[in-house]
Amino acid sequence: MAGWTTHQGQAVLLPLANIDTDQLIPARFMSTPRSAGYGDYLLYDLRRDAGGALRPDFPLNGTPQASVLVTRRGFGSGSSREAAVYALIDAGIRAVIAPSFGDIFASNAVNNGLLPARVDAQTHATIEGALQAGAADISVSLQDKSLRMGDLVLPFQLDDAWALKLQNGWDDIDLTQHHKTDIDGFARQRHQTAPWAWPAAMD
Amino acid sequence: MTARTLLDKLWDAHEILRRADGMSLLWVDRHLVHEGSHHGFAKLAARGLPLAAPELTFAVVDHYAPTKNRDAIADPAIARMIDTLRQNAAQHGVRLYDLFDPHQGIVHVVGPEQGITLPGLLINCGDSHTSTHGAFGALAFGIGATEVAHVLATQTIWQRKPKAMRITVDGSLPLGVTAKDIALAWISKLGTDGAQGHAVEYTGSAIRALSMEGRMTLCNLSIEGGARFGMIAPDDVTADYVQGRPLAPKGTDWDAARADWATLHSDRDARFDRELTLDAADIAPTVTWGTSPEQALPITATIPNPDDLDPAKAKAAAEALDYMGLRPGTPIEGTAVDQVFIGSCTNGRIEDLRAAAAVLRGRRAKVPGLISPGSAQIKAQAEAEGLDRVFTDAGLDWAAAGCSMCVGMNGDLVAEGKRCASSTNRNFRGRQGRGARTHLMSPAMVAAAAVTGCLTDLRKLSGGMG
Incomplete structure (x- = not known):
């Protein structure tokens, strides 16, 4: 995964609360291998009519070039399906700005280079206001955790460890392998002090 | 020694190391896959x-498991998903x-049933x-999937310790009120993001009085209130459930486990970052009316007018x-339904x-x-x-797990526009099928x-x- 420090793109407003992961990608598409691409499934049932055609009035449909999604509280609540993040990434989204995110979604996002940028209520209202007329240019900086839209410079919140991970494009498995001695030692000790924590032999 | 919460004790027992940035590397005792x-x-x-620890990894066919005609799976995509897990x-x-295993079932049912799940363990699953x-x-x-790969490869997981939240429910639940209603009651009070960033410990006399089944229902729904973790301190009810399960500790291991488990409770003076207290007597049979589990009401209530709600929630309502x-x-009572479903983790x-x-x-359905x-x-x-005869005599379908x-x-769907009374966990748009209308409630209410x-x-x- 490639790291990134700043992103310049277009922000689009999706003024809906609690966009859960079932909406981000309906379950019926989840047997698809990742290599096939998930972008077309993003928000499938919200974006498309019963026949599968894109609804012209849905915000994202008029702005396929948008790479930053501005939405409301509870984004990514629900299921742990990382496919929800794949759908966003494959559709070209690099950052989502919202007042709150589902915990598992946020962690999945960071593991795939997608920024879950949390903003307070006032900042959120300002950004929503700036996007009332339609999509607008935005610049996102992980270094100082800021968003720039025209003359506006606004802060967002992100765990420092996550900011670093996004910037470096770190993969946790590589990092963890450096701790192999600690892990092996821990497992040995746990096996001695709590042997019951291993599955019992079947009778 | 400072007083510790149950979360503190479980965290300390699994923390291999903590980085300067506060991220903990935790040992994973059980990894469940599907x-x-x-x-x-x-x-x-x-x-x-x-795979780092095959003996600590257990696989279950559940999400795509057909509930009928398992011998000949008609949908090739479903058959492929199951075959991939087999491979x-x-x-x-x-x-x-x-x-066709006599112990097959939903991963969160099978784990406890087989004694894979025990007090004091750290358990991960991509669900x-x-x-x-x-x-x-x-x-x-x-x-998520990246974390699943990490656990498969290392038997560990990185995690920042969540804040501790306690939900205390004291008193006796009125007749007809269940663990499901406790969950919907607190989630409707705090919202689906109400416990985000927190691990919820449930305590109080009404929680102690719950069976293991009820406790599982309550902890299961923690995530619908935003909490990635729900927990209840183990007691004799827990031990009685666990003892004798196929993979549960036996002999001296059992005795050692009981001794360790006796320490798994929040200390008397332990501090929680947040507290919520509910009176069990105030909880009624609860149903959802909207498309989020927070949109729930007692069955005796009327469907809200969005104009009367908190402006932040009016549009969504x-x-x-x-x-x-x-x-x-x-x-809300009297709303006609097209079908019912009982099941789920x-x-x-x-x-x-x-x-x-x-x-x-x-009775007939x-x-x-x-x-x-x-x-x-x-x-x-x-x-x-x-029980199967009761259901089939009533005219309902009795299917596999x-x-x-x-x-x-697996293809068991609610059709577009149809209304389903459901004992499940999510009333999200399209959860049970495109355009499906889901009302969550307890099995007896279904x-x-x-x-x-x-x-x-x-x-x-x-x-x-009853």
Whole structure:
């Protein structure tokens, strides 16, 4: 995964609360291998009519070039399906700005280079206001955790460890392998002090 | 020594190291995988890494498990998902609870049933309802595919310690009120993001009085209030449930485990970051009216008018009512349903089936419905008790075990625009099928809706109070 420090793109407003992961990608598409691409499934049932055609009035449909999604509280609540993040990434989204995110979604996002940028209520209202007329240019900086839209410079919140991970494009498995001695030692000790924590032999 | 919460104790027991930035590397005692874990296995294969601890990894066919005609799976995509899990389990030497295994079932039902789940363990699974296992006093949380790959490769997980929250429910639950209603009550109070960033410990006399089944239902639904973790300190009820399970400790290991488990409770002076207290007597049978679990009301209430709600929630409420085809200001009771579903990791256990059967015994359902037990073992037990006959005599379908109509991946779907009274965990738009309208409630309340054909206060039906 490639790291990134700043992103310049277009922000689009999706003024809906609690966009859960079932909406981000309906379950019926989840047997698809990742290599096939998930972008077309993003928000499938919200974006498309019963026949599968894109609804012209849905915000994202008029702005396929948008790479930053501005939405409301509870984004990514629900299921742990990382496919929800794949759908966003494959559709070209690099950052989502919202007042709150589902915990598992946020962690999945960071593991795939997608920024879950949390903003307070006032900042959120300002950004929503700036996007009332339609999509607008935005610049996102992980270094100082800021968003720039025209003359506006606004802060967002992100765990420092996550900011670093996004910037470096770190993969946790590589990092963890450096701790192999600690892990092996821990497992040995746990096996001695709590042997019951291993599955019992079947009778 | 400073007083510690149950969360503190479980965290300390699994923390291999903590980085300067506060991220902990935790030891994973049990990793549960299912068909949906294919992304995780693919990442492992892409790196050419072996599975770190096959003996601590257990695989279950559940999300895509057909509930009928398992011999000939018609949909090739479903067959492929199940075959991929079989191949991954075989390649890595993982115990698989396959479709025809007498212990197959939903991963969060099978784990406890087989003694894979124990107090004091850290349990991960690529499924958000992994919080279920916290009912045993375990540190159990759902993870995404990248994290699944990480656990497969290292048997560890990185995690920042959540804040500690305590929900205390004291008093006696009124008749007809269940763990499901406790969960919907607190989630409707705090919202679906109400406990984000927190691990919830449930305590109080009403929680102590719950069976393990009830405790699992409550912890299962923690994630619907935003909490990745739910937990309840283990006690004799827990030990009685665990003892004698196939993979539970035996002999001296059992004695050592009991001694360790006795320490798994929040110390008297332990500090919590947040507290919520509910009086059990105030909780009524609860149903959802919208498209989020927070949009829930007592069955005696009227459907809210968005204009009367918190302005921040009004727009979402109006959209939800539109999607659900409901009119503000009318009583929620009496809303006609098209079908019912009983099952899922939330409410597909034997106690749930007994509660539903108590309502349905000797009655006919006015609408069609599907009942999918949480596991093959529960199915066998229900049949030994004659519950299957109660359901089929009522005109409902009795099917095999799996996630089924809770998530619809196996093809058990609610049709567009149809209204389903469901014992499941999510009333999200499209969760049970595109355009499906889901009302969440307890299994007995689902049974009551089946009998009358509409959302019904089960306290008005004889037998419903059992």
